[in-house]
Amino acid sequence: MKKTSIYFFAFVLLNIVGYSQTNQNNQTKGSSDNLDRSVLPIKEPVYQAITELDARKAKAPVRFQVKAPDKAPNVVIVLLDDIGYGHSSAFGGPINMPTLEKLSANGLKYNRFHTTALCSPTRTAILTGYNHHSNNAGAIMEVATAFPGNTGVRPQTITPIAEVLRLNGYSTAAFGKYHETPPWEGSVSGPYDRWPTGSGFDKFYGFIGGETNQYHPMVYDGTTRVYPNVEDPNYHFTNDMTDQAIAWMNTQQSLTPEKPFYMYFATGATHAPHHAPKEYVDKYKGKFSQGWDKLREETLARQKALGVVPKNTVLAPKPEVIKDWNKLTADEKRLFEKQMEVFAGFAEHTDEQVGRLVAALEERGELENTIFFYLVGDNGSSAEGGMIGMYNENTYFNGVQETLEMQLKVIDELGSEKAYNHFAAGWAVAGNTPFTWTKQVASNFGGTRNGLVLHWPAGIKSKKEVRSQFHHVVDVAPTIYAAVGIPSPSIVNGIEQRPMEGVSMMYTFNNAAAPDTRTTQYFEMAGNRAIYQDGWFAGTIHKAPWEASPRRPLTEDVWELYNVNEDFSQANNLADKNPKKLDELKKKFMEEAVKYNVLPIDDRTIERFDAKIAGRPDLMNGKTKLTLYEGAKGIPENAFINVKNTSLSITADVEVPANANGVIICQGGDFGGWSFYMKDGVPTYFYNWVGLEMFSVTASQKVPAGKHVIKMDFAYDGGRGAGGIATISMDGTKIGEGKIAKTNSNTFGIDESADVGTDENTPVNPDYKKNEKFTGKIKSVTVETKPVKK
Numbered sequence: 001m002k003k004t005s006i007y008f009f010a011f012v013l014l015n016i017v018g019y020s021q022t023n024q025n026n027q028t029k030g031s032s033d034n035l036d037r038s039v040l041p042i043k044e045p046v047y048q049a050i051t052e053l054d055a056r057k058a059k060a061p062v063r064f065q066v067k068a069p070d071k072a073p074n075v076v077i078v079l080l081d082d083i084g085y086g087h088s089s090a091f092g093g094p095i096n097m098p099t100l101e102k103l104s105a106n107g108l109k110y111n112r113f114h115t116t117a118l119c120s121p122t123r124t125a126i127l128t129g130y131n132h133h134s135n136n137a138g139a140i141m142e143v144a145t146a147f148p149g150n151t152g153v154r155p156q157t158i159t160p161i162a163e164v165l166r167l168n169g170y171s172t173a174a175f176g177k178y179h180e181t182p183p184w185e186g187s188v189s190g191p192y193d194r195w196p197t198g199s200g201f202d203k204f205y206g207f208i209g210g211e212t213n214q215y216h217p218m219v220y221d222g223t224t225r226v227y228p229n230v231e232d233p234n235y236h237f238t239n240d241m242t243d244q245a246i247a248w249m250n251t252q253q254s255l256t257p258e259k260p261f262y263m264y265f266a267t268g269a270t271h272a273p274h275h276a277p278k279e280y281v282d283k284y285k286g287k288f289s290q291g292w293d294k295l296r297e298e299t300l301a302r303q304k305a306l307g308v309v310p311k312n313t314v315l316a317p318k319p320e321v322i323k324d325w326n327k328l329t330a331d332e333k334r335l336f337e338k339q340m341e342v343f344a345g346f347a348e349h350t351d352e353q354v355g356r357l358v359a360a361l362e363e364r365g366e367l368e369n370t371i372f373f374y375l376v377g378d379n380g381s382s383a384e385g386g387m388i389g390m391y392n393e394n395t396y397f398n399g400v401q402e403t404l405e406m407q408l409k410v411i412d413e414l415g416s417e418k419a420y421n422h423f424a425a426g427w428a429v430a431g432n433t434p435f436t437w438t439k440q441v442a443s444n445f446g447g448t449r450n451g452l453v454l455h456w457p458a459g460i461k462s463k464k465e466v467r468s469q470f471h472h473v474v475d476v477a478p479t480i481y482a483a484v485g486i487p488s489p490s491i492v493n494g495i496e497q498r499p500m501e502g503v504s505m506m507y508t509f510n511n512a513a514a515p516d517t518r519t520t521q522y523f524e525m526a527g528n529r530a531i532y533q534d535g536w537f538a539g540t541i542h543k544a545p546w547e548a549s550p551r552r553p554l555t556e557d558v559w560e561l562y563n564v565n566e567d568f569s570q571a572n573n574l575a576d577k578n579p580k581k582l583d584e585l586k587k588k589f590m591e592e593a594v595k596y597n598v599l600p601i602d603d604r605t606i607e608r609f610d611a612k613i614a615g616r617p618d619l620m621n622g623k624t625k626l627t628l629y630e631g632a633k634g635i636p637e638n639a640f641i642n643v644k645n646t647s648l649s650i651t652a653d654v655e656v657p658a659n660a661n662g663v664i665i666c667q668g669g670d671f672g673g674w675s676f677y678m679k680d681g682v683p684t685y686f687y688n689w690v691g692l693e694m695f696s697v698t699a700s701q702k703v704p705a706g707k708h709v710i711k712m713d714f715a716y717d718g719g720r721g722a723g724g725i726a727t728i729s730m731d732g733t734k735i736g737e738g739k740i741a742k743t744n745s746n747t748f749g750i751d752e753s754a755d756v757g758t759d760e761n762t763p764v765n766p767d768y769k770k771n772e773k774f775t776g777k778i779k780s781v782t783v784e785t786k787p788v789k790k
Helices: 002-029 098-105 119-128 161-166 237-255 278-282 291-306 330-363 404-409 425-431 473-484 579-595
Strands: 074-079 108-110 171-177 203-207 219-221 224-226 261-266 370-376 451-455 465-467 520-525 528-533 536-540 559-563 625-628 647-656 662-669 672-679 682-689 693-698 706-716 724-730 733-740 753-756 777-786
Touching: 074 119, 074 330, 074 473, 098 330, 098 370, 098 451, 119 161, 119 473, 161 171, 161 261, 161 473, 171 237, 203 237, 237 261, 237 330, 278 330, 291 330, 291 425, 330 370, 330 404, 330 425, 370 473, 520 579, 528 579, 536 579, 559 579, 647 662, 647 672, 662 682, 662 777, 682 706, 682 724, 682 733, 693 724
Parallel strands: 074 261, 074 370, 108 465, 171 203, 171 261
Antiparallel strands: 108 451, 203 219, 219 224, 370 451, 520 528, 528 536, 536 559, 625 777, 647 706, 647 777, 662 672, 662 753, 672 682, 682 693, 693 733, 706 724, 724 733
């Protein structure tokens, strides 16, 4: 019996091997040419029914498999964050970026390439080929509203590049910053449709929000929270994401070298916090003592020499509120110089990691046929640091003004894990040379013009040349489709797609003098709005990044007019000289605004952070009570009950050993948050006010071993960011009371979380670092918000 079974198994195995070899040959012979790629997924052929009884006598059909078009290139998009047109050495700036220079020496620089003036909107436009309002991303996801154009939810009529390429036979992966997921969909409760892996990427390694702590990032692999070795003294997220990207590419090329890949490599750098390894910061010591005014002049001279601005370009005036460098005090100069040294080191370090990726492509022999987009910024350099910069960016989001004295005390910590720093607005203006304005200002090229280097040796004959055709981030997707040889789809998953809003840039590759194909483009961000048409540009400054509210009502805005074919830097306002042209362009803006769901314009500020006022979904859906259980951790702030500006109670049903330690529940981290924890059996409610001041209320006695209900009641004083009285009780008996003088008004931190039984990322209270895990058992923790008593 056993012998017969062995013979039968060997017979079946030989037939399976034979079938596999035959089928493999059929796959090799099979071709995906002449497929209708405008309808995705590409429909499988219908096979005729087989009537032969014996498999030996039947012939299997060729297996259907979608492959990319023959010789289709790999696609790599590198996107840096919050870096200006005049920062990088390749575009005349003071920051050494040899990888960018290397690629431009064998490729093309685009000096009239544009973004949307803000991160999420720019990214969604890049990743789809449609304007940001068409993607319902009129601003960042965290301030989405109920209005079309601003809902934060990409419509089904728009399909990302990643999904289009995946359905056309590509491997796809994203690394680094995403910032396209609606905040109410950022928890384990999902849905995951608008996470990277629900948007066409086979692989994702990075962070979901708008920024991250480079030394203690909140990282996901796919949709699963992972924990890189941040205890390594050399850990930095940009290095980590680069390691992951190279490892994925090497594995993909090992297994399927014939299959092209698409990689989206979006660094968190150089967005705040400006976290740079010390050796990179030290390279720039003393390099910015000339100050931001002189730096603007030096940068413009280099830009002219490189040919990235016309010879007749003049410096546009800087905003009046930016002080002249020669009028600053010695202390101001000392602080500001250090801030810029840190930023420069941050940017050079980032470019070096991109260089590692490029070297890996070269080692695999893939760089030649990779269309490589190196986008130097998703908007202009950021002036969100205000007039003197910040030691902790969380102060900005909570409306707290840091002082010069505060920052000077910690000047040596800038760039390290002990800081969450941002530079002064003067450096942002200098980084956007030769323009006036900065990030957020969609109505000036300082907010929207970013350098682009395109490298594709197999597809671009021209080398080391500048292209000056007017283009926008929506043009990346159609350029990729043209290079790959596929159409933008008309139908995806049975849903008719909107007509593509971008245009291909391929016509510029080998023809510097080719006429522009993008002749019109609107810009709008929180009321700052503009229109470009046929060399003319009209725009209005509705609100500066450092201003708390708009300058005037929308209907009273003052518009400017520029002939940007002759005036590269927008230095010569022609509004008074040519009112007819200005009126024509203002009318054109309204036409485009209606067409692309820009209206109504929403210039609200703090109100938009409140989901109820803004009209966007909220995972809590108005809940005033939330019960959590052991293991609930890594909960993003936007998915947690809002405990800011309110009275509240925290009730913990626990079983503890004698002298219990660890966190019962917390929210936030080093740079702002709160924690209810035990140390040596004593409960404490601790409040970290934006990383600047610490308040704690500690019980007067220990909690004995056993089952107990430990509670903290907080009676809020009223208003925004105020304090209150915290009372701690055990089993109904008060055991502690004290004053928490100040609280965070708006946020605890974009890359921090709420946790039960531990404190993930950075600790709210550094005293319990590495001892965060609760040593008892937590049955439940209930957080309940209550009306403020008057």
